[in-house]
Amino acid sequence: MATGKDIKSSVVVSSEEIFDTNCSPCSESGKLLEAVKFCVDCGSYFCSKCLEYHNKFPALRSHQILDKSDKIRSDGNIETGPGLPTERCAIHHGKLVDMFCKDHDEVCCAACIAIKHR
The missing domain is CATH 4.10.240 (CD2-Gal4)
Incomplete structure (x- = not known):
């Protein structure tokens, strides 16, 4: 029989708040957390916790990380502000x-x- 402690650990905690941009990995697992960065190479948005995990892998450290509101123009320069x-x-x-x-x-x-x- 499950105890109260076992039940609490299986519940997914998420916010009911809607953000402009949600964290991609968290959204895939049913959690709604606000994204703070965007990885150009992965094409994904990351909250601060997922960004820490992303940057732990040596192969991913060279990826270009932008603020969530930045955009890369066709000439390769970064355009700040809305656009995504x-x-x-x-x-x-x-x-x-x-x-x-x-x-x-x-x-x-x-x-x-x-x-x-x-």
Whole structure:
């Protein structure tokens, strides 16, 4: 029989708050934490804790880490400020609207693309 201590350790703690940018690894595991950085090479956003784990691996240390609001222009320079997708999908619980369906001339999230726009 499980004790109160066992039950507490299996509960996922997350925030109900919606952020402009969520941490990618945390989002995949059902937690909502605000991202503080973006890895250009991985294409992922990281909270401070996940960024620590990312930087522990020697192969990942050479990755280019930016503030979450920075963007790389086509000439290779960094453009600061907004520009990355921040709109959330109303159907798929806050997933980023970051894809475009050419056939339907519509922007949508990755789940919408997989389900409705094959």
